Amino acid sequence: MTPGRHTPDPREARTPAEFLARLQALKDWSGLTYRELSARAEARGDVLPRSTVANMLARATLPREELLTAFVRACGATPAELEDWRTVRAELAGRGAYGAAEAEADASTATDAATDTDTDAGAPADPGAAGQVAPDTPGTVGPPPTWPGPDTAAASQGGASGIPSGTRPGTPSRIRRALVATVALTGLVLAGVSVVAFLRDGGTGPAGQHPRAGQPPRTPAAVAPAVGDVRIRLAGTDFCLAERRGTRTGQVHQVPCAASDFPLYSLATVGSGRWRIVSDHPDFGPGCSGIPSGGRIPDSAYEDSECxxxxxxxxFTLEPYGTPEGPVRGYRIVPVGSATPGTCVTVVGDRQAAWARLAQAPCTPDAAGQLFSFDRRD
Structure with missing residues (x-):
């Protein structure tokens, strides 16, 4: 804890979000890591897992009273200060703020699910956050027009039978048979054209399938960042971000995406246009990707550690990179407030090889090794 500074006052909080912000400030004031908080709580007889603390501070809802008590005590608050925390929590919960926050979280989850559907089709998930401009939304959309077909036209001219007066009963049937034959013939012609095109192209199918001779397989388009679980892929490649198993450094590397499940990543917003890249490590629990030492070292490692x-x-800001004439090629991961300005998270070393490490490096005009796609993780 910082000498000469008082603990954050929870009585200034008016919403669950403000209450959680003060809990984060309390942890910062304590100067303790998640491991140290967990150990101090255990020494007092409380239960405070590291992952539980990280999840509590990442949520927008009020924590349970027993979790709040264990956390505030571990941070070093006095009994009187602990009572203030409990009182404010009870007041916010009593005003329905707890339920409102939960509803807001549910709405956010629903929005993320809708965003996933959109981004699977290649649309940007969060145009505002990514610097895109959303298309105009039509004011009123009516049902599609209904065009009269042979049967409806007949019904409009005839009686209950649907056959117009003066028409022989067999005429509509012959018309329908002629239409069916025409449609079938058109289908055969189109199928033949497709087969010819397929053979002419050497069997080239959708992106990434059966490329032409001498050409690399097509890679998926870059996916815009959105809150939730992601697989962070080097745009235009089959490399994804991961750590090396059995190490404790937290150094992030590029590895084949099929082997990039360690740790798992997700995105969270931390302000307007700013993002936190959250890592879930099976041994060390939740953490955050970042640049050590405030980025003062120009080639500082990009690594995972405790938040x-x-x-x-x-x-970080996740900045789209492309040209007005073409689509977004990928997104730069730019450290916010780095002591070395003008830097991007970059693959350093052999960019064609697995286990090349990532570090802070100057942003380059061609953005080589600096473009990422935030693919949705099921």
Whole structure:
């Protein structure tokens, strides 16, 4: 904890979000890591898993009272200060703020699900956050027009039978048979054209399938960042971000996407246009990707570690990169507030090889090794 500074006052909180912000400030004031908080709580007889604390601070809902008590005590608050935290929590919950926050979280989850559907089709998930401009939305959309077919035209001219007066009963049937034959013939012609085109192209199918001789397989388009679980892929490649198993450094590398399930990543917003890249490590629990030492070292490693370390850069902007004439090629991960300005998270070393590491490096005009896609993770 910082000498000469008082603990954050929860009585200034008016919403669950403000209450959680003060809990984060309390952790920062304590100067303790998640591991240290867990150990201090255990020494007092409380249960406070590291992953539980990280999840609590990442949510927008009020924590349970027993979790709040264990956390505030571990941070070093006095009994009187603990009572203030409990009182404010009870007041917010009593005003329905707890339920409102849960409803807001549910709405956010529903929005993310809708975004996933859109981005699977290649549309940007969050145009505002990614610097895109959303298309205009039509004011009123009516049902599609209904065009009269042979049967409806007959019904409009005839009686209950649907056959117009003066028409022989067999005429509509012959018309329908002629239409069916025409449609079938058209289908055969189109199928033949498709087969010819397929053979002419050497069997080239959808992206990534049966490429022409001498051409690399097509890669998926870059997916815009959106809150939720993601697989972070180097745009235009089959490399994804991961750590090396059996190490404790947290260094992030590029590896084949099929082997990139360690750790798991997700995106969270930390302000207007700013993002936090959250890592879920099976051994060390939740953490954050970041740049150590405030980015003062030009080639500082891009690594995963515990969230909340004030000496690390843990907030990023995810900036789209492309040209007005073409689609977005990918998104740069730019450290916010780095002591070395003008830098991007970059693959350094052999960019064609697995296990090339990532580090902070100057952003380049061609963005080589600096473009990422935030593919949705099921």
């Amino acid at each position: 909340g370390d004030p000496s690390r850069v843990e907030a």
